[in-house]
Amino acid sequence: MQLVYQGKTKDVFALENGNYLLKFKDDVTGENGVFDPGANTVGLVMEGAGRAGLSLTKYFFEKLAEAGIPTHYIDANIEEATMTVRPASVFGKGIEVICRYRAVGSFLRRYGMYAQEGQPLDAFVEVTLKDDERQDPPISEDALDMLGILSAEEYRTLKQLTKQIGQIVKTELAQKGIELYDIKFEFGRVDQDRKIVLIDEISGGNMRAYQNGQYIEPLELEKMMLSTK
């Protein structure tokens, strides 16, 4: 088992059978010790964050499988904080796809002239480039196509999958009285036919979840979602 990539919140190992093992770490993104799912830096370590993120990811990826939505997920070992996945290639050097239900975060920083904080948004989808140096710039469908990152047809698939997956997560949260404000996904191409599937994770670390106007921290979200009461 060989370490092939060290990410901000997880490490990636190559397995001998061609699959990959993701090791979820206790590092979470944020700045100055405050958690922020939109941040590019690892701001703090939260004991148990890796296992919590993996538990939620396992929960949602299995829900998606039931709904017939393809992901790279094979199985998970919560104790070890590891997840086995199929090999997938990312778009360009990596993109993030955001689905927004309320105007907060970078959306508000960009479009505050036209949007009030917390204003409802109708599952608005946007894409940003993973580029720390350039602060993850937003990029249009036309630019993605022109720069060879994603074809116009792939963009349509991505946007549709994003809305479908976002709705599933939003509904799951709503059943616990939690409201999803926004969520960030990563996608990749798998197999020879380069089918588009969800990759990476679905956890408190890449969404903003609120209850009664109060933001719910990732570790707390995992407890609220997965406790058997």
Add this chain to the structure above:
Amino acid sequence: MQLVYQGKTKDVFALENGNYLLKFKDDVTGENGVFDPGANTVGLVMEGAGRAGLSLTKYFFEKLAEAGIPTHYIDANIEEATMTVRPASVFGKGIEVICRYRAVGSFLRRYGMYAQEGQPLDAFVEVTLKDDERQDPPISEDALDMLGILSAEEYRTLKQLTKQIGQIVKTELAQKGIELYDIKFEFGRVDQDRKIVLIDEISGGNMRAYQNGQYIEPLELEKMMLSTK
């Protein structure tokens, strides 16, 4: 004649017949005394810049009229540096539409991970919001529609007009051995049927023009384009 708006590079007066008079100023956008068509601040005063900008605008707007492309232009008085235009309402609080033929400026600052400086772009169209405070953020077709700035159908019209007008300017410049790298337009709605027309100006102040790899300043561009030799 009443002053209704003071812009960075022109003042706007309301005429009694319902039309407007634009007074082109000698102020040009830039930073630290260096001209930059992408800048949000007035960096310097160039003697004659107003009349030069108007001369080119008159030239191009009359070319567009010949090609059947609608603008707000009625007539111009070069000596006074004034242009008479039809009343038009802008989209939201104002947007800019950029057409790019080479990767420079803010495109390169955003997408430098995927583009080389000066790389050819195929009349790539993008829209930014006029919002000095938020550094004129780029905005997608979906966001323009969702925020009520521009409908999806209007976006298609805008994009098509932008490519048509850009091509006309590019061809005119090429006839003088000048290459157009990028150009920025403003559009508005006129008349009761809210028809989309080109407004504002077409001058050295809102394009990047090069000859033999050398950038051509706005005043020089006007001389090169309009001299009778």
